[in-house]
Amino acid sequence: MMFLRKLRGLWPLVFLVAAGGAQAAEEYSFDSSAFEKKPFEFGGYVELKQEDFALNRSGAFYRLNNVGQPQRDSLDRTTGTLQLTGKLRQGIGTFDCSTNSTLQRDQLSHDHDHSIYEAAYSIRPTPGFTAEAGKRSLKWGKGYAWNPIGFVERLKDPNDPQLAREGFWIANSDVIFNPGGNLQTVAFTPVLVPVSSDVNSDFGASGHLNPAAKLYLLYRDIDIDFAWLGKGSRPARFGMDFSTNLTSNFEIHGEWARIRQITRQVTDGTGRVTTSVGNATSYLLGLRYLTASDTTYIAEYYRNGTGYSEQEAQQFYQLVNTAFTQLQQTGSAVLLRKALALSRGSYGRPNPGRDYLYFRAQQKDMLGIVYFQAAITAMMNWQDRSYQVTPELSYTGVTNLELRLKFLFLHGGSSTDFGEKQNSRKFEIYARYYF
C-alpha cells in the first residue's frame, strides 16, 4: 500500500516523462498516409460577426433607404455565417460544391439566406483538357480591389476583396499547352452562360446563351489575359490584363476593358433622365511592393468607364434633396420614387464614381508577433476627393481560428461619393473557425 501511495505521488513525473516521450516521437514522425486523396472531402467555416454602424442621417442613401422609418443614429448587427465545402471524386470526374448560409439580426430586422456558391462537375480526360458544368465563380483580372475584365462574375466588394462570391451556372472548359521558348504557357477558357427567368436571372436580360472566353499567356515572365464576352444578356465587351514582377518584390499589374454600346442613364437635379448609348472604357493600373521588413504596399488607380463624373453625381444628390423638399412641401412622392429607383441602379453601386485611388499597407508579424497583422486601407474618389480609411488588425496564431477587427471611417462633404453614403463609420469584429 505504501509503495502504491508513493507511486501515486510520482504521477506528475510520470506524466512529464510520457509527455516528453510523446513530443520526441512527434518531432520526428510524419506519416503522410492520413493525407492521401479520399473519394469524399468535407470542410468549411463558421463565423460570428458583430458590426456597429454610425448612420449618416444627412446622407442621400440613408435618407432614401429609411423613408417613413423611425430615424436612427446607429445600428448594431450580428451575423452568423456557415460556409460548407464538399468534394466527391470518381474516376476522371470530380463534383465539388460550396454553400453559404447566413443568419442576420439587427434592431430593424431578422434575416436569413442560404445560397449555393458553387456546385460543378468537372472531368479531365487528358492533362491539357478539362470540361466543367455547373455553378462556378470565375474570377478574371489582376486588380486587387476592382476587376474591369471580370465579365462573368458578381461584383467584388473592394472593402473585402478576398471574400468568396456566389458564382453563375455555366459550362466551360480549359485547354492548356506549353509551346516552350518565350511563350511558356497558353491556356484557353471558353465559357457559356445561359440566362433565363430561372437561371442566372441577375446576370442580365433573359433568353440568351452568352458566350465568353479568356486566353491566358505566360510570355517572358509576364502574365497576359485576353477576355471577351459576346453580346447577349449584357452588352458585348472585351479586354486584357497583365501582371509581372519588375523585381522579385515589386509587381505591377493592369487591366483594360471596352464595353460596346452600353446604355447609360444620367439624371439632372430635377429628375429628368437622359439615356445614352455608347462605348465605355475602364482600366486599372496597380502595383504591389514588399519591403525587407515584410510590409506590403498595394496601390491602384481605377478608371470606371461607366461611372459618374463629379458633376453628374452632384445632380443626383441634388435630385434627392429636391425630392425630399417636394415631399415635405407638397406631400408628393413622385420625385422621391424616381430618386429611389435610380439609387437602386447604377447610382447605388459600391463605387459609382469615375476615378478611384486605392492604397493598402499591411504589416506582417506586427510588434514581432507571428500571425499578427495590421493593415490600413484607403479608398478615394479622385474627382470629389471624398474618401474612406479602414484600419484593421487580424490574428491567425491559433490553428484554424481567424480573428479580425476593422474600423471604417468615411469622410466627404455634402454631394460627394463617401459623404453621401448610408454610414459614416463602421466597427466590425469577427471570429471565424475553419473545420
Add this chain to the structure above:
Amino acid sequence: MFNLKEHIVKKLLWLVLCLVALPAAALDGTEILKKVDRNLEPESYEAYRQLIDIQPDGSKKESVLYTMKKGRDKVVALFLAPPSDKGRVTLRDGDNMWLYMPDVGRAIRITSLQSVTGSVFNNSDIMRIDYGAEYNVEATEEQKDAIVLSLKAKTGEIAYDKLKMWVDKQLLLPVTIECYAASGLLIKTLRFSNIKDFGGGIKRPATLTTDSPLQKGYKSIMQWSGLKKATFPDEYFTLNYLPRIAELRK
C-alpha cells in the same frame, strides 16, 4: 654550406604536402553541388511535407503540403492542412511565383522572401528548386568531415544572396546551410537531420530545422514523407491548373 640531406628532406616534404593537398584542389564544387541536388531528391518527384512552426511560448502550428516538382525549376505545392489553409496552392516556374487561394479564386504573384504560412521558412524554402539552378559555387573548402561550399546567387531575384553549405563528405548531402543577405546579414540557418531511406534509391534527411536571428525564439521544422520519383506533364505547372491540383494526387 649546402646540406644535401636537408635539401632532399625539404623537397620530399613539399611533395608529400602537394599530394595531400591534391584531392582538395581537385574538388569540383559545381559537381559536388549537382550531386547534392540529386541526392536530396530526384529531378522530378512528388512528396508530402509537414511544416511545424514553433513560437517562443512553445505553441505550434502545423501545415501539410503535397508537392510536385518537375525539372530544375517547376514546383507546385498544395496545402492539405490545416483546414484554414486547405486548397491553397503555390506555384513556382523559375523566378515566377504565384499563390492561389480558393476564396479569392485566382492566382496572385508572390515573392520568394514572403512566407505564405507565417513560418520561418519563406516561399523560396517551401518551393525550393535545385541549388545548382539558382547558385554558382564561388569557393570550395575541405574540412575534416565536410566540404564547405560558398554559393553566390546567379541573379538578384534569388531569396538569399549567398549560401554557406556544409556537405557531408561521405553521403554528399547537406548538413547545415547558412543563408545570407547581400549585406552579409545572416538571415537563417537550415539544419538537415534524420537520414531516412524513402525507397527507390532515395536516402536523404527527412527533417529540416530552421531558426533565424531575425525571428528570435521562433523555430520551424519541415518533415518529408512519401518522397518518390515521378513524372508530370508541363500543363500541371500552369495557373489554370492550380484549382485542380488536388485532383492530381494518386
